Amino acid sequence: MQILNWQSLSPQAQLAALKRSPLIGDNSLEQNVARIIEAVVANGDQALKDFNREFDGVNLETLKLTTTQIEQSCKLVPESLKQAIAQAKNNIERFHQAQLQPKVDIETQAGIRCELRSEPIERVGLYIPGGTAPLISTVLMLALPAKIAGCNKRVLVSPPPINDAIIYAANECGIEEIYQVGGAQAIAALAFGTESLPQVDKIFGPGNRFVTEAKRAVSQDNRCTVSIDMPAGPSEVLIIADGQANAEFVAADLLSQAEHGADSQVMLVTDSTELAEAVNTALANQLKQLSRTEIATTALKSSRTLIVDDIQMAALVSNQYGPEHLIIQTKQPRDVLRNIRAAGSVFLGAYTPESVGDYASGTNHVLPTYGYSKTVSSLSLADFSRRFTVQELNAKGLQTIADSVMTLAAAELLDAHKNAIAIRLASLSADDDTNSGNEEEL
Numbered sequence: 001m002q003i004l005n006w007q008s009l010s011p012q013a014q015l016a017a018l019k020r021s022p023l024i025g026d027n028s029l030e031q032n033v034a035r036i037i038e039a040v041v042a043n044g045d046q047a048l049k050d051f052n053r054e055f056d057g058v059n060l061e062t063l064k065l066t067t068t069q070i071e072q073s074c075k076l077v078p079e080s081l082k083q084a085i086a087q088a089k090n091n092i093e094r095f096h097q098a099q100l101q102p103k104v105d106i107e108t109q110a111g112i113r114c115e116l117r118s119e120p121i122e123r124v125g126l127y128i129p130g131g132t133a134p135l136i137s138t139v140l141m142l143a144l145p146a147k148i149a150g151c152n153k154r155v156l157v158s159p160p161p162i163n164d165a166i167i168y169a170a171n172e173c174g175i176e177e178i179y180q181v182g183g184a185q186a187i188a189a190l191a192f193g194t195e196s197l198p199q200v201d202k203i204f205g206p207g208n209r210f211v212t213e214a215k216r217a218v219s220q221d222n223r224c225t226v227s228i229d230m231p232a233g234p235s236e237v238l239i240i241a242d243g244q245a246n247a248e249f250v251a252a253d254l255l256s257q258a259e260h261g262a263d264s265q266v267m268l269v270t271d272s273t274e275l276a277e278a279v280n281t282a283l284a285n286q287l288k289q290l291s292r293t294e295i296a297t298t299a300l301k302s303s304r305t306l307i308v309d310d311i312q313m314a315a316l317v318s319n320q321y322g323p324e325h326l327i328i329q330t331k332q333p334r335d336v337l338r339n340i341r342a343a344g345s346v347f348l349g350a351y352t353p354e355s356v357g358d359y360a361s362g363t364n365h366v367l368p369t370y371g372y373s374k375t376v377s378s379l380s381l382a383d384f385s386r387r388f389t390v391q392e393l394n395a396k397g398l399q400t401i402a403d404s405v406m407t408l409a410a411a412e413l414l415d416a417h418k419n420a421i422a423i424r425l426a427s428l429s430a431d432d433d434t435n436s437g438n439e440e441e442l
């Protein structure tokens, strides 16, 4: 990886050093994806079948998997993989169950009751990447919280042919509707519906740059009202490491994300030039042993090592970058954590490789990329429901805040707002003798 001395760079060069892969900023991406979306809107299932052939080389008559197909796939999954899925499922379930929030129901003042309630999103679409690697673990990351949250209709899509273990994991998580379609076309189908794919209310899941751009585009298309979880694009990792870090561990973690895609990016920020050089040597050795050498090599070309004066400076650089994953391999990682302001998921210490969060520790691996970790949260149970408020006042409660509301309404020059209070005050004072309902329990 290219080694740059952070402090010696001009402010513009520092910005350039933190830029994502040039593949992501490719001008033709938006147009290509728009073309795919329009084809799906115009031609429905036929367009999906055509794109399956064009992008995935698969000819399918039917997009939805039948119960028999699901049963057959489940039988083909080896026992050892079933057991690994079971352990990961258990941890992910536990971590997401623990996120269930108690209801908020309080009196802000006597006679004024305010509630915060939560309802599951009715129809959710779950995108499971499968272009270059079958992301079995993503099924658990999406389908488990969707089930725990209580989403009624849970539709899964993935590029064809869908890997048996993806189908098994989906079945284990209670998914009944599985469609063999991926890429931007799958996102368009979930947003607009086709003859065989149902329209959904919210689309979840990570994907390559085509998938991520399609999610952005449909969420801003006023022909439909679909929401999305977040921009969860090509994987990224930034590692903060000091001189005592194990260069082999650091290199292995960098490669674990570089192997995701040519458009992935990995960054090392360190105060040790010796470590930076040792990591480059380890990268070269480990790279040769990988099956996805070509993908990882391309990703490494737009990846960088930044040398900083000290580790606290490394935290500032990381905050500016806003990584999807942040690994801290320093002597006292929690001291560094205190200064972290932006990261999708953080991995502390030498024995917490990012792979554990990808698969089985329990945290969710669907995370914001492109620097959005500065403002967007990692996927959690709350994303699968919508929150809304309820309020109820008795007469006494209304009388207590009437003056403030009328004063504010007058200041905003909104007479009708003020009148909605005044008209009730007048009715209450007419009733005053009987004082009916004034102290009614809420």
Ligand SMILES: NC(=O)c1ccc[n+]([C@@H]2O[C@H](COP(=O)([O-])OP(=O)(O)OC[C@H]3O[C@@H](n4cnc5c(N)ncnc54)[C@H](O)[C@@H]3O)[C@@H](O)[C@H]2O)c1
Binding pocket: 032, 055, 056, 128, 129, 130, 131, 132, 133, 135, 138, 159, 160, 182, 183, 184, 185, 206, 207, 208, 209, 210, 211, 231, 232, 233, 234, 235, 236, 260, 261, 264, 324, 365, 366, 367, 368, 369
């Ligand atoms: N941020 C996260 O939370 C997160 C989590 C897991 C995975 N990921 C990322 O998901 C991605 C998975 O990528 P993938 O490619 O393996 O699978 P994918 O399922 O995201 O994409 C495959 C699909 O892309 C489409 N496609 C491929 N080339 C195309 C082209 N030239 N034009 C139009 N469409 C094209 C095809 O339809 C294909 O089916 C990786 O980038 C990985 O890093 C991110």
Ligand SMILES: N[C@H](CO)Cc1c[nH]c[nH+]1
Binding pocket: 135, 137, 138, 234, 235, 236, 257, 324, 358, 359, 365, 366, 367
């Ligand atoms: N690292 C990915 C998130 O960026 C998640 C993943 C799934 N499988 C392997 N890795």
Ligand SMILES: [Zn+2]
Binding pocket: 235, 256, 257, 260, 358
């Ligand atoms: Zn990964």
